[in-house]
Every structure is written in C-alpha cells, then in structure tokens.
Amino acid sequence: MVILIWNIPMLLKVFGKDRFDLLYPDFFDINDPVISKETDWSFIDMKMPETPESEIPSDSITLSETLEKTNPHNGSNNWAVSGEKSYSGHPILANDPHLSLNLPSIWFVMQLATPEHNSFGATLPGALGIISGFNNHIAWGETNATRDVLDWYKIEFKDTTRKEYKHDGQWKKTTQRIEEIKIRNGKTLYDTIIYTHHGPVTYDHNFKGDNPKAGYAMQWVGHMGGNNQRTFLKFNEGKNYDDYLNALKGYTAPAQNFVFASTQGDIALWIQGKFPNKWEGQGKFLLDGSNPQHDWQNFIPQAFNAHTKNPERGFVSSANQHPVDESYPFYVFNDGYETYRNRTINDFFRSKDKFDIQDFKNLQNNNYNLKASELLPYVFANMDTSSLNTEEMDILNTIKMWDFYSEIDQLAPSIWESWWTKLSEIIWDEYDADPLVMDKPFTYQTIEMLKNQPEDELMDIVSTPEKETAKDLFLITFKETAKELVEWKAAHGDYNWSAYKATFVGHLLQALPAFSRFDVPIGGDYNTVNAASKNHGPSWRMIVEMTSPPIGYGIYPGGQSGNPGSKYYDNFIDQWAAGDYISLLFMQDQDAKKDIMATQTLIPNR
Amino acid sequence: MKNNLINFAVTLIIAIILSQFLPWWHVMVAGFVSTLFFGLKRSAVFFIPFLAVLLFWMVYAFWLGNANDFILAEKIAVLLPLGGSWPLLLLVTGFIGGVAAGVAALLGNQCRLLIKR
Incomplete structure (x- = not known):
C-alpha cells in the first residue's frame, strides 16, 4: 500500500x-x-x-x-545465537527497538512475579506483561515486520x-x-x-x-481486530518453543518478527501477523473496488507464515529487512525494507564461530555506515574535482580518509549526512512537481541508480537548462555541502558528528528544554546497527543469556521515573550513549534483600 | 528598632502557621495582620514584612529543594528562565513572597491609621 x-x-x-x-x-x-x-x-x-x-x-x-505516514526511522534489531555459536553453550538473545527518543521514557523495566511465574524485561505504560524480555525459561523480542496489510x-x-x-x-x-x-x-x-x-x-x-x-x-x-495482548501474556508464562508458538499464533497486527530463545537450547524467529494472500502485484497500485478479483481472496494460513527454528547457520536475526527471498511462494510487496543494518548484523554472525556478551554489546553499538561505504568510493572515483577550491578540497580529503564508522569525534559522518541529504533530494526533483503521485524510490535503489544508471534522464535537474548526470549531481551537492559546513563551523564551531547531529531526548511537551536532554554524545545514524539519529534511536537495548536462571543486561535512554524532579528521570542516558549496560537484577526469591533500594507494600482495603 | 523586630517576628510566625492551611497568599495575610497590630514607620512598613517572608520562603524552598538535591529546582530555573541557577530561583521565590507580604503590609498600615483616627 x-x-x-x-x-x-x-x-x-x-x-x-x-x-x-x-x-x-x-x-x-x-x-x-x-x-x-x-x-x-x-x-x-x-x-x-x-x-x-x-x-x-x-x-x-x-x-x-x-x-x-509513520516515521520512516521506526525500526528495530533482534537476533539470537544458538548454543553452538555461544561462548558458554547457552543461546544468547538480543533486542533493541528503535523509536523516538522521549522523556518520560517510552519503556520502563519491570519484574513481574507471582508464586507461579516470574518474568523480567521492558514494557510500555498500558501494556499487560513484559513486551521485550525473558522469564526463567524463554526470552523474546520484536522488530517490526513492515509487511503490507x-x-x-x-x-x-x-x-x-x-x-x-x-x-x-x-x-x-x-x-x-x-x-x-x-x-x-x-x-x-x-x-x-x-x-x-x-x-x-x-x-x-x-x-x-x-x-x-x-x-x-x-x-x-x-x-479486523484480534487479541494481540494475549500473545504477550502467554510469552510471560511460556516455558518452551511450543508455548512460544502457541502464544504468537493468534497475533494479527502490526506484524512483527518475534525472536525466541530458550534455556532448552532452541532459537527461533517467526514473522507473525495476519497476512492477506495476495496475487502477484496486488496492492502495489490502487485496486478496483468494483472488481471481485481485486478483493482479498483469503489469508496466508498461519503455519505458512515465514519462520525458522534452529537454523543450520546457528543464528536468527531481523532488522526490518525483506522477510524472505523470491523462493517464498506467497507474494510479498517491497515496502521499503531496510537494506543496511541486516547485512552488518548477518555478516558479523557469519564472521566467526563463537560469540560472547561483549560481542553482542559491540554489535548493538556498531556504527559502521554500510550505506556510505557503498556509494562514496564510486563518488570519489567519478566526481570531477578540478573546480574545487582549497577549502572544498580539505573537506573532500577529510571524507576520503573516512573508515565509514560514524563515531562522535569524526568530521566525515557530518559531511556524509549533509551530502547525502542534498543528493537524495536533488536526484528525485522530478517528484517534487507532484509529490502526491507516488513515493520516491527507496534509498538502496537510489544508490543503485546513481552507480549503475548515472546518465539516466531522472538525474537531470529539471529547473536548469543543462542536462545533468550523476557525476554533476555529486559535484553540485558537494559544493553545497562544503558551503553549509563552512557556515555551520563559523556559527557553531567544529562540526564533529556529535555536535552536528546533536541527538536529543525530548520531553513530550514540545521537547520543553527544562525537561529534555540535549547534545547527547552518541554515534551512528538511522542506517547503522546503532540506529541513533537526531531524535530517534535504540529505545531499549537488551541482551539475555539463557542460563538457568537467565542473565540479562539492559539499558534505555531515560529512567524509571516519569517525574522530572527525580534523579531517576533521566539517569540512564549517559550510560546509554556510552554503550554501557546495567546488569538486570532478576530476583528468584520474593524475600530477596540484596540490592533492594526501597520496597512498597500495597494492602487491599478490607 | 524594637517595633521592627517585633513586627519581623510576628510576620514570620503568622506566615509559618498560616502556611499550613492557606495557599500562597498566607504571606499577604501575615503582612497585613502584623502591621495592623504592630505599626511601623516609613519604608520599614514595606521592608520588614518583605524581609521576613523573603527569609521564610527562601529557607522553606531550600529545605524542599534540598530533598532531591535541587534537581527539580535547577530544571525550573531553566524553564523560567534563570540560567539553571537554583540559588537564583530561591532568591526570586523569596522576592515574590516578600513583595506580596510588603504590599499587604502597606494596606495593613493604612487600615491601622483609619482605625486609630
């Protein structure tokens, strides 16, 4: 759609x-x-x-x-490695949902224990049970499946x-x-x-x-409705793969990639939702409401939803990319699937045999800019630099030296951000005449066009008499970038990535400065695994090792209190930005005293 | 001088007691009542209740703010905006209370003169 x-x-x-x-x-x-x-x-x-x-x-x-439309930066990562690929022999699972960075925090961390069950993880105000977390037997997490429904x-x-x-x-x-x-x-x-x-x-x-x-x-x-809350309640009390499968069966929308790991050694990932079984191309264009052949004919049976359990490669992962390849029999519309984070993640898990907790932490905080690495070498090889002045050459040399890691102290990521923003707008200027007709092509395809169809007629800038090619666009936008950055430097100082991006965690009331946090020093951008952009990013990072009981690590850009007067309002932000984690205290005994700061007992009024 | 001290103490005590029952304007009642019964001369009419309430509100605000290490006070000092300085926020707090009490005291003094005549 x-x-x-x-x-x-x-x-x-x-x-x-x-x-x-x-x-x-x-x-x-x-x-x-x-x-x-x-x-x-x-x-x-x-x-x-x-x-x-x-x-x-x-x-x-x-x-x-x-x-x-919804924020295009809404996305998430999750993955799990099997016991064979884990340093300890126990599966390890990770999840980090990417949402806008808000205070009070979107998530809060909670342990829910009764004499019968015990679960721990992050949840949302209004949700029942833990949404992304674990209990003594299983762990679960979600990313958006971005399927067309x-x-x-x-x-x-x-x-x-x-x-x-x-x-x-x-x-x-x-x-x-x-x-x-x-x-x-x-x-x-x-x-x-x-x-x-x-x-x-x-x-x-x-x-x-x-x-x-x-x-x-x-x-x-x-x-069409459905009881999607039940899925999470059943996760909270689940004990094994069958319980997980049973829990997600009734889940309808919005479709999610549900990652799973258990202390029994299973890992799995189901892409779950209620999906219309469409004919090839159905929904790509406006459908004819008078033609019964254009109706949704039926739904994909739940058992045929794409899934994997204990795959041979020893890991499962999702990062909002295409759910399947061409061999999946059902039609899946390309809804602008993410094409960068998933490859960084999967390449990492293919790169060696064993992974430990530190590997997981490093991956969640990985700032490798695959997108830039796929376009810039081509640009450097093809852009005509003869007309650049010394100042512009300096900036070009800075980005040429870049190792493609969007770290906070680097200048190159700022140059890239400014350059890409201008380039991606100018190439599709044809669309600006009538922005309602359709969406611009997706980022991956845009870069493919620049590299493989540099002379294409769409490269032309409509408002100029000349006929531009991709090479011209690189130069025009580079000069604009250099101009912008020189001006930025004069006004604000050094344009290192941290300062230029200026990530902030904003209070719900129009980011009221008194109750918000500005200039948070965190690297990455919306296409790196650590998907931290200006006001959007990993809103909860979790890693769970499936020992008995499981050992969890977590952090999120906020705090447990919604009260701006509390020191627990925003006390995790600095640790979150630095890539640090907090060991999650998963209490096994209701009378536990260790590390307890305060207790509150609620007694019903009889 | 003696009158000044008595008025200062009376304003302070009434303000503290009434603060338990009334909203912010308890300081106005305190300023009004104290000058009604303990007359002052010239600028002292305004400034003695002003100083009493300034002291009361600053100390009280310090006590409240100290309870959470002035986190909220600093944020309110950003909101107002006072450059995030909580001592400045205390001063502004005391000043506002003091002005309210002082103005009420001026009224109290006029009423006292009316009654005496």
Missing part, C-alpha cells in the same frame, strides 16, 4: 512498466532476508491466487494530500447519496456509521462514515478529495 500511486496513466506515461520496475523492484539485487535463503518452503502446498488481467483503475478523484480500493457510488456502490456488476448497499465526536465547549460533531465490504471510505469529497460520487476505501488487517 505504501507506494501510493493514484495517477496510473500519468505514471505509465512518465515511466512505462520497465522503468517502473527498475525504480521500484520487488526485490533489491542484494537481499539478506529475515528468514534465510536456504529455507525449504516445500511444505507449503497451496494454490496461489492468480493475477487478474484487468486494467489497473485510473483515479477518479484528485487528492489535495495523502494521510500522514493495507490496500486502497477505488469506489464508485451510484449517486451522491452514496447509499450504493458498484461491485461485481451490481449495486451493493453501503452501511453508514455515525461517529459522535464531542468537542469541549463546542457543538458535538457527527461524522458519517461510509463502509463498503472492503472497509471504510477514507478519502472522499469531504476529506482531501473532490468527487462526491467516488472515494477510496481502506482495507486493513488492523480493522
């Missing part, structure tokens, strides 16, 4: 199908999927839905804008009363639901939502559209 392409005739006129597939491939040419390529899918014996031959519908309404259908109404819509050659009745929205000190607003069997009509002439006889209906797995 995410490539919102409303205007297909125009799109095809501009690009054509081959061009479209070049810019938006279903699979990037490198792919190190969540479920490894070696996986045998022969157990999936199911007829796949056929792609209908009908035309892609053209749009019937003009939108003023589209719905806001939302499609748009073009709806044609019979008349402006919108009581009937076209489907399967006949007029079918819509249902109306009146939403009552109470407004403080004002009149209650009544909003009529029109439902088709696809889902609610979201865009219409009342909302960002213009045609009273047409609309776009949203079909979304999230509207």
